[in-house]
Amino acid sequence: MQTLRAIYENGVFRPLEKLELVEGQSVQLIIDTNPVTPKEMLQLAVEVYEGLSETDIDEIEEIALKQNYFFADRTEE
Template sequence: MSKVIEAVYENGVLKPMEKLNLKDGQRVRVMIVEKDFIQIAREIRMRLREKLRGKDLLKELIHERERFD
């Protein structure tokens, strides 16, 4: 399972901002991404959703691909 969550670093410990479905002692990998990057990615995603609202995403992607071929 892969999941992106937000966490706060306090006193040398990363504390998740939401409950995680993990067992005690379970090991996971953590990728550190600063919030600024995450916020930018969310804004881009929201703009894309607004731009493509009501459109067929597959047709739009094919159209974009054909423009660069």
């Protein structure tokens, strides 16, 4: 799956970057007319931690870095 920015001109979408697609390849477009900028994304991430202690933040980040935690069989908990 790829995410890219495009401009809609004259009834067609024009990618703003090079695509690794085969000519005639079918794709599915999801249109987001209000994309989040990198600066806005960073602000949203900061807001997630508001009101949490440093210990809480460290614990959350440690869990997030352990991919096994999300995909392991956790039925025993």
